[in-house]
Amino acid sequence: MKRILILFLSLLLTIAATGCSPRRRKQSGTPEDTPADSNENPFQTGDDLSAGIDSIGHDAVNPNRDKDGKKLPFEYNGGEISIPYEVHASGKTKEIGFLLYIDGIAQPYKVDGSDAAYEYMHIFNLKENDKEHPFTFIFEPVTGKKGDTHSMSVVSVYAPSFMPDMKKTSGYGMYHSTLLSDYELHFNQDAKGKDASAMPKYPYLKNVKQSTEPITQDYLDSLSAFSGMVPITLELLNKEVFSQQFLNGQGGLIDNLKVNEDGTLHVTFKIMGYPGARYKSTFYINHKAITDGKNTSFETVLTKGNVSVIEADLELSQLEDFNTFYVVSALCNVQELWEDGTSLLKTPSVLLYKK
CATH class of the missing domain: 2.60.40.2550 (Immunoglobulin-like)
Structure with a gap:
């Protein structure tokens, strides 16, 4: 994945500091044909609360594509679905958390091993700069009927463990900024949802x-x-x-x-x-x-x-x-x-x- 330079850092800092958040600016392409580098959001600053990361990128691993190279929806066939994924980052701080949404609804998930707990966010501490870290989203969709095709949004949150201590820090700066990748999920079976006791x-x-x-x-x-x-x-x-x-x-x-x-x-x-x-x-x-x-x-x-x-x-x-x-x-x-x-x-x- 390529890096994209952020030219409007001052605007991003203003947005992060206010109670009013505009939606993302227009990009070319569609969810199917947007190149991988559009899923990257690198930034550099001199602020203690926003320094530490140079770039971040994440995407599904080898998603299915049609003959024109456009992404096809993932297919849900009942039970748990597994979606291989990868993330990379560079900088002093490389802690990344992920949120997942199906048709806009927050989706609990687990990662990799079958004994992992279902949660709304899992956090990764990446060790090396610019090295892909693979993992797998595993979940049973919270919504969806046979024949439906719903949006599936994967959202990274930068440095999610950071929290002001009201001594040295009182705000979040650029921490907790997000980066979105959009996909679709097609349902070949109704979503029944995970056993409530596990959620x-x-x-x-x-x-x-x-x-x-x-x-x-x-x-x-x-x-x-x-x-x-x-x-x-x-x-x-x-x-x-x-x-x-x-x-x-x-x-x-x-x-x-x-x-x-x-x-x-x-x-x-x-x-x-x-x-x-x-x-x-x-x-x-x-x-x-x-x-x-x-x-x-x-x-x-x-x-x-x-x-x-x-x-x-x-x-x-x-x-x-x-x-x-x-x-x-x-x-x-x-x-x-x-x-x-x-x-x-x-x-x-x-x-x-x-x-």
Whole structure:
């Protein structure tokens, strides 16, 4: 895999520091014919919280292709499916975690050995620069009926173990930045899902509500102020997708928030933009997908002139003393919108701490 130089580091740093995350910029190609180097996101900085990695790349190992070289969907034939994969990185820090989504729904998986546990993220500490590290995703899809073809998104998270200590560090910098590879999964059998007893459960959310609200000029002005981009207009929102997160009403440049030992924290997540984009958003604590006891990912179809809102109460008694919180919105209708550059979004990580 080739390296691609990042020329807009200042923009990336601005995005990482704000509460407003635009979707990935348009790239040429489609999910089937995008070259391997589009799955790489190298960067160099002099900031202690973003230095340490020069490049990263990951891709499926020898995926099936048609006669024109376009990627074909992976085939699901029942039971567990195994997908050989590989990742490489260079730099001082080479710790990489992976999240997996099927039709936008967070997918627990294990790696390699049959005794491995199912989890939403597995972390790899790569030893050598630029050397491919092979592993295998093993999972039973959480969704899918015979005849379906769903999006399958593989997302790397850089330095996922990093967490501010509120002594020397108070924010994440470029740590927890993501890199996406898109694929498809075709179902020759219904997905039955793994035995519930083997699946991770983190029912930390309650009182989940979904709604829409109209976009006002005041809202556009506030969105522009926190985005670090050109003024955001309704016309721009017909082409771009943005997301925001608020914790007890606080958003914007928040890097950390002190919370109570128990009780609840009110979480508000907003996503808006490209009409017709279908997203499923997942809330994470320490890279674990948290649920309301039933739903792991919450679906939103974006509509013109409106903000889609998901609100929930996070039970603080479930949290540790230090916790990383963020939201990932995975695009479901990738095939429809790929050429317009619409893609996955992750909000900046926020530290929730008790002491």
